[in-house]
Amino acid sequence: MKKLRVLLSIVVLASILLTACQPAATPAPEKPAEPTKAPEKPAEPTKAPEAPAEPTKAPEAPAGEKPLKFIMVQHALCAWDSFWCTVEQGIKDAAAQMGVDVQVLGPDKFDLEKTASLIDQAVAAKPDGIALTVTDPVLFKEPIMKAIDAGIPVLAYNAGKGPLEDGIPYLTYLGQDEYQGGYQGGVRLIAAGAKRGVCINHQVGHAGLDKRCQGFVDAFKAQNLKAEVLGVKGEDAAQSQTTISDFYAANPDVNAFLTLGPSGANPFYAFLDAEGVKGVVHGTFDVTPEVEAKIKDGTTLFAVDQQPYLQGYGAVMYLMLANKFGIRPALPVTATGPGFVDAKMLGKQPVPADKPLKLAMVQHAMCAYDPYWCVVERGMQDAAKHMGVEVTIYGPDKFDVEKTAALIDQAAATKPDGMGVVITDPVLFKEPVTKAIESGIPVVAYDTGQGPEKDGIPYLTFWGAEDYVQGYYGGLKLAEAGVKKAVCVNHQVGHTGLDARCRGFLDALKEKGIPGEVLGVKGEDAAQVQTTISDYYTAHPDVDAFMTVGPAGSDPFYAFVEAQGIKAGDLKHVTFDISPANIKYIREGITLFVMDAQPYLIGYGTVMSLVLYLRQNISPALGISATGPGFIDKSNVDIVEELAGTYR
């Protein structure tokens, strides 16, 4: 009896102790007790995103209480061109979800001169950001430059070619990647049995259409299959039909057709009907009611869509991220298309915006013990809050790849609406991730991965940064600054990622006619690294640009700078990964910029892609949704320093 009472009290005591100690069991440096829940998460996570959320408070805005104000300038409006209603819906939804004020400006009929003057008016309103269509880069350059010179973040959507091709240094262009549209279309047709392909171009000479055909032909070439371009007169449907018909009569072994829009698709359908051709596969661009019907009856495999909703939504999102966190879109062109509308997509019922969504994330490390992941997790939770969904983040209690793979299976058993996973080991993760996809769960990879093609796992997209791409765009940006001869200091030669950074860097410089080479140093010995750099500089005094690929290279480089008394202007230096040291040297003008993978964007983008896929039937355009290089330079170093460790 007595023993029983003692036992009972021990049990009770143990439970009380456990309850009391629970928070200690999940230590979270710099974070509230529960690391996987948004601190300010509203009680009701299912808030309809379209409900006009009070735009007066951007909840976590460190900038201040006033909501951000963005102005969008576009060459057409929903009021008189229904295409733009989808774009504007994306803008409106994003603004409501993210708690920003957005004003859409446009002419009341197609009028580029008027549009250009609207840009001027927008600049005069001193907004926190401007997004616009770069319909005519020559005409628009002057007003856009005014905005950029005034320090207003500017990006382009729907119309444009990207800052490099347009020759205007705006942040990025959100629109269709035409080459990828043709390429991926080709890949899909080949998968459906294409042996020989033809790209029917209804306007040869049009840069965008030519790129589509180029991508298509390249996709066939990559599989050692034949493909060619057939030019037709788009304005004359009857003649186009005859041209296609004649071509087919001469080349009856062609069994795959790509048309680039209704002007090609309609004559193609007429040709099919007239000749009674069977056993060919067809893909096209742009969704029309007629194309939809043909997809449903199996004539057409897919229609490529530039996904205008994402153009509007993404423009607001990137302006918000640039303002609040100094986050920059990684690439000159941020692809919103190709989005493939096929029979599966047409049959897919979008989830209504007011229905709660449950997302599960599986990663190999957690904020609870690795601060890097706090930034990723914050991005996820912020996106979840903005979009009104619920995100649960799973990870092992220490780095354990096998356990992470098991967690993918375990998380899939919670029947989430969508999943995010890191692909730490493509071989090990292939089985559980593929199983989840086959069971109907859309999956997006993040942070660690190489894209669905290289990983061999058919997930939607990978949100993260590629080392080569980061090095490459770093090289282009450095070339713009004007250098004569460059060196990439690699502190761990043989490391795949670091080697790729140097390779990308030197490739970009070579394209611009700037010579460069790799200098291998011993990263574990800072003093020796400094000596090696110093000796190299003595032997090559004509080198005026240094890239280091991480702190193990940049810290000794700074010691070398101090020892040699090098001043801003003598040398240009660029590097990877933010640290207190390189923030100091950015300010001093020695370091031109630092690149990072923008972990907040990794988390935010992963959630955004899944939710837009579920609610809007929007598929990520590319296998890799690049988050890096995110450039940190004089223009955003203050905000980055302030947010380091939380959002950066």
Next chain:
Amino acid sequence: MDLVTKKLPQIRHRLSYMPEAVALIVLLLLFTFFSFAAPYFLTPLSIGNILTFGSITGIVTIGVAMLMISGEFDLSVGSNFAVASYVLALSLIAGWPVWLSILLALVSSTLLGCLNGLIVIKTRIPSFIATLGTMLAYRGIVRAIGGGDFATYKGEPIPVFKIMNGDFTLLNNLFGVQAFRTSMIWFLLLAAIFTFVLMRTRYGNWIFAAGGAPEAALAQGVHVARVKIMNFTLTGMLVGIASVLQFAHRMSVDPLRGEGMELIVVAASVIGGVRLTGGYGTIIGAVLGTFLLQMLDQGLVLMQIPIQVFQATAGLIIILAVISNTYLGKAD
């Protein structure tokens, strides 16, 4: 009062002869709890996950439980597990025949298990300390032969792996999921074999004797040292089997593979009623303990509770189990 004064001691007395009673009761309680509290717990997918993932650690637990009954510990199982996977992976990558690669993996883990036994018996160092040492040493072997990198088999699919740890098509088709794997057959088979060995053979008696009262056993003519070395060796072999089965599924191994496994399997054994001091316990109890922990793992995920809570909850269950088992053990 009658119930408390008369019936309870009776029940307690009866339960004291069933080491796995506590594990079974907790398992049923937890199962009932998750059935109500965790969405999708009672689905083939979740049950399949529990059985599949529990099978690998379960095979290791069989060995460790037997070893504990004979009065010894093995903390090196996790490191040994990784060694076997690396030996298998690197042999396959080198293009050696599949049967030879598997044999090499099993032989190396069995030898390392035997080495543990020899060290413990010949030097008379407590096994807790000795295998703590080999845990670190074997992990060093992993890093040395693996070069600190993942070892991944990317070649043609290996047919025998489908039998060892492939899709359990029968159950998967029956329930319309992709969760059951054949490893669970091997686990249950091994559990049955070693239950028989432990309960029905002379060797089984020696194991209990060696752990419960080594001096008396010695006096009765039981070769305590030989029994213990044999048990270390068997544990090594079972670790090898588990490791090979897991690799047949995953095709990839990393330098940290198996870290922390030593504690999970001891926990499963203790929850299952195996006494830390030796001489008492069953394989069935250890099996129940394994599934209990695996169920906790899956159940908490289904309840969307961060994984860190698993450690806290598992710890509480271990303490409760030991308290209950001690309480029952004092009945006689």
